[in-house]
Amino acid sequence: MLPTQVRCVQLINLQTAESVANTCDDQSINSPSLSMWPLQQRQLVREMSNIDISYIWPEQLNPDSFSSDDTVTQKKQVSLGLSVPVYVAEGSERQLRYALSISSDLPMQTNRTRGSLTGSTVVIDYKGTILASPDPNRVGGNISDGPDAERLKSIIRNAQEGKKDFAHIFSFEEIDVSKNSSNNPLREFIDEFKKILPELLGLKLSADNEFLVGYVATSSPVERDDDKKWIVLAITPIDFALSGLREVQKVLIILIFCLVAASVIATIYLARDLARPLEKLRDYALAVNDLDSPNKVPRSIQIREFNQLAIALESMVYRLKRWADQLEVTSKEAQVANQLKSEFLANISHELRTPLNGIIGSIQLIYDGFCDTKEEEMEFLKQANDSAIHLLGIINDILDIRKIDSETLSIYLKDVDIGKLLQETIDLFRKDIEQKSLLLNLNIPEQVIIVNADQEKLKQVFENVIGNAIKFTEKGSINIYIIQEDNNYIVAENTNNLSDNYGNKERRVLVKIEDTGIGISPEQQDKLFQPFVMVDGTKTRKFGGNGLGLAISRGLMEMMNGSIHLYSEGVDRGTTVDIMMPIKAKQAVKTEVQLNSQIGSRE
Template structure:
């Protein structure tokens, strides 16, 4: 269950992808927009610079053409010797023929400054001095360089107040007065032919036009032409963009290549302008280094008018790309989150550990398939561990039950001999016996019960030592024949009392083994005692056979012998020989060394015809506290420790003990296996029975 504040993997993945993709997309659109704007601005700057150069060339060409036409007209015979009427008619015709916009044509007398003919009123547009030209014609043809050019600023021309401007005239245009001398037929200076003309058409550029409107500035800073009439005649120092304009003039005067600049207050405050500029030689002076600065100016928004369409396209494209990115992100997040959701659903469903369903596979992403396989393997391991835990839990329950049964059985086993001891001793103490023989009988019974009680306590102590790893044996060479004979003698009476047939081997030759006499006797007594206890009729048979070590391994009835222990420690071969060397002769010591890898084994088999054991239960009998069931314990008694202690003792002595039974009612066979030593390893006994 999700906790408050947590989010799903799909939502996180979707938000992260969008947080990364949308800003990148917007940044790309912004960069594209800025690049397009820069490209348009660069194009506008180049076009405006070219337009300024062309405007400068157009002004120079117009002045030159007008000067040439004016010189040609001044050489006309009509002006030299015609009547006043002819002169007036000639000026009217000339005004129509000139290629530039002519505002006024006048023929002015040099001596009297009176008008001989005029197309624009009775007042002279310019005054002339007789010294401006030579009094006598020095050449057959006049040179256009003799034409004088003057720039007219607002209020300096009589036409500004008297003449009615034409429909196409504009005070903001560049107005010039060009004058040429007129000589009579005798070559004397008589008149000055003057023309007032506007050379530039001040037209507002259309949006998107990169031609720009012209502005002309004299080298001294005077504005000669501007679309705003009030600015004509002003000096650039009076303008807010004066410093920028001064920089332009310095660059132009220094004959640097044509360039452009940004203006912010040259037309209207707050309106940014783009201006390309170039320079031409000033036509109103003969000084070669005097220049006019020609500007081609347009508004920035007009230059960037084409950017509006690009901006609209980018906006539509941006929204389209965001929508496409959202759809792609939804698809990608679904493809990436779906496998995790399937794995989550599988892991969140209860009961998978007990089902045969596998973790979802066949994802499109390799890593998810690998994760699925890893989860599948983990589930299989968990199932195996769960089964092992369940088995261990059942075994623990069984072990706990067995220990409870063991405690109950042991308390019963302890109570019985204790009651017998207490009862017999009290009878003797209270002098309830008739004679000494009866007293001795009760005391013998108490002694037997005490010995039985001591055996139970010894078994409990032995199993405790085994579990603590402290049980030890002292190994020495011994004659198995004599040890077995003592066991048979001790058990024969009890076997015969139960009416059982007791079949024992008749051994003639000694069988030497390396074992702890007391512990081996304890094992044999336990095995024969169990056979006697669980057999009500039939027989108990003890047999001995000799087998090779390899054969025993081949049939698989011999468990791997554990290393011998001496004093509770693992007895290595050299330590075993060292422990024997203190009590054995050199010959016996040599035989003991050969015993460390014996070629032969002795197998003691105790076969009974008792109750038998189910094959499925046989492997449990060598565990501590284990008996077949509670009814067997109650019927036959015992603590269930005998076989467990016997197995550990046999392993400590380098041998083994195994049990087999065909089933219930078919008896049981127990085999005790030990390696055989050379008989010469036995100590030599003296005639009085003492060992030397």
């Protein structure tokens, strides 16, 4: 597509090479000759091949001639000289006489308005020769000789392949055609200040030597080959292209300042709201150095996390108080235990010394020959034997309580007739009961009740409890019962009061031992099952004992899946001890069948 901007016209006589008519100020557009076209033509030829096209390179541009406006229109650019033959009719032939030439400028316009993407137009031919440029020094040069040549070559290749795109290049223009070149010092100062201000404020979007290039290929008016195209570039500084973002940037900066100011104000208020509850929590934490302080943890804090912190702090203080109370109780218990051990050592020393003295005294009398008869000698030997047996019992009790505490005591469970075992134990103490003139009331059913227990250990429990009942009862009676318990219903085997429910529920047997002895105060009852504990010595020390019997009994009963409990209404009100064991399952079913059959026969 040929340019349409005609600068001047020239008509030349080809035979004389003289200018017949010229509007180009005596400047020759080109030098046409007769050899360029056929000398004769029979008819008018309208083919493009008759047009001779050549480049007319412009004079060097003077930068001082540019306007100071942002938009600069350049009238003087690379021109094209177009020449066509003029034939004169002579008879039937048309003879070549003249050449009509015109000079047509490329319509080059440089738009340096900020925000415009048009920028400056640059035309490059297929060889890389710059045909038009806002920098007149580069017109006619090759892109290989300038900066950023590789990037420009890549643009030309892409354009020749038919691509239309944009690219980023560096240092294409060597002068700024929008620069004010006037001699006005004030204007120059303003321009310099405008140039420096963006850098001071951080508003400069890019460097001065960076450009945005849009490119497209167009047909060359000079070359006949379609592959030899011109590349038209629209070059604008990136700072100009992105100047539209400057307002956005200013708005963002204003917003940032507003946000910073709002953040500062919000921080001041939030800091106050955050500091106040923290100060309250701090004061509370400092005040609770004394766990008995009446201060309460602050509540109703607007911030949920601080409320949670207050609750956690209160919970921690509560746990500390509880642990402190537990430590205090434990400390008192340790002191009591230490005192009890001291008393126990004193008592056990007396208990050990008494049989030892008896053994030593009896043997010494025999050894010294103070026995007059054989019978007297045998009596002393019997006393020594009894003292040795008593001493062995004390030592066994000490060993048993140690094994129970360390869980190393061995038991051997088997079927035991609890009624028979209880009767055997009572027989061992009949002589002691008769000596103290105590009344013994027994209620042992004839029916066999089988429990799963260690016979020797269960007998030891009976001996400890019955022995205590006899020892602490000066007058009155001792009552011993065996009662079957079915869940919450007690069934005495010597009555007809049967439970309504048997089913598969566990059945137990209760051995109840009651005495009318010295009794125990309620505050002392919980201590009796602890090792080394004895009731106040003013009343019980005269009865002797080592204080291990009930502690051993409780340990043995727990090992046999049973239990033992003690109750007394007070001093001189007697004592009741309950020993409970589970009845063996098969025996429980057998008993139920027998009882039901008895009921049926009576009906």
